[in-house]
Amino acid sequence: xxxxxxxxxxxxxxxxxxxxxxxxxxxxxxxxxxxxxxxxxxxxxxxxxxxxxxxxxxxxxxxxxxxxxxxxxxxxxxxxxxxxxxxxxxxxxxxxxxxxxxxxxxxxxxxxxxxxxxxxxxxxxxxxxxxxxxxxxxxxxxxxxxxxxxxxxxxxxxxxxxxxxxxxxxxxxxxxxxxxxxxx
Numbered sequence: 001x002x003x004x005x006x007x008x009x010x011x012x013x014x015x016x017x018x019x020x021x022x023x024x025x026x027x028x029x030x031x032x033x034x035x036x037x038x039x040x041x042x043x044x045x046x047x048x049x050x051x052x053x054x055x056x057x058x059x060x061x062x063x064x065x066x067x068x069x070x071x072x073x074x075x076x077x078x079x080x081x082x083x084x085x086x087x088x089x090x091x092x093x094x095x096x097x098x099x100x101x102x103x104x105x106x107x108x109x110x111x112x113x114x115x116x117x118x119x120x121x122x123x124x125x126x127x128x129x130x131x132x133x134x135x136x137x138x139x140x141x142x143x144x145x146x147x148x149x150x151x152x153x154x155x156x157x158x159x160x161x162x163x164x165x166x167x168x169x170x171x172x173x174x175x176x177x178x179x180x181x182x183x184x
Contacts, residue, residue, distance in 0.1 A: 016050050047072055057081060060093075074113075083125060091115070099124035142170065148177040 015027050019036035027034050035053065037046050047069050050058055057079040060070070071092035073080050080093040085100045090109035095116045098106050106119040147161050162174045 014053055014055070016046060016053065051076060051078075054078075059083065097123050097125060142172045144173045144175070146175050146177065 012033065014033045014035060016035045016037060017023060017027065018039045020039065024034050024036055035049055037049060051073065055078055058073055059081045061083050070080055070082070074092055074094075079095075081095045081097065082091050082093045083097045084091065085098055085105060087098060087100065087105040087107045090111045092111055092113065093115055094113070095118065096108065097118045099121050100106050100119075101121055108115075108117065145165055147158050149158050158176050162176055165172060165174050
């Protein structure tokens, strides 16, 4: 959701997103239109809804869309931008943004297109309020760790990460940030 707020957009922005109450509320509270998709609907139906909106550009978080289906949009002359953090695949897109620190997660297969790749932490998409963050020197001994996996943690990585840190020799203090749905 941060990209539309930060970018200069020539047209209206409509979010086609799964109908998760908290997520939809955040987007509509920011003044954006939402076309809600039932969480049980497959990616093909989501792409049908996006095509019906007739956008000039579609921005995707790759997690929920099969990469092979994105090529459908390129034939409609819709620009396709993908925000990804996993790499290791071929993506039919005009641009790929991947801010991963890990090089192996920033590798992509040849898609036969003139895709522009924006790779590495310099391309991290963040909200304006984080632009003035204070930079600090990294401590030689880590005392506190914050774990945040974004809007969801379907694989349970937050708990696994916290458990691994608690088993380490240094045992830093661990804080986690979880979305409301994950706390149930």
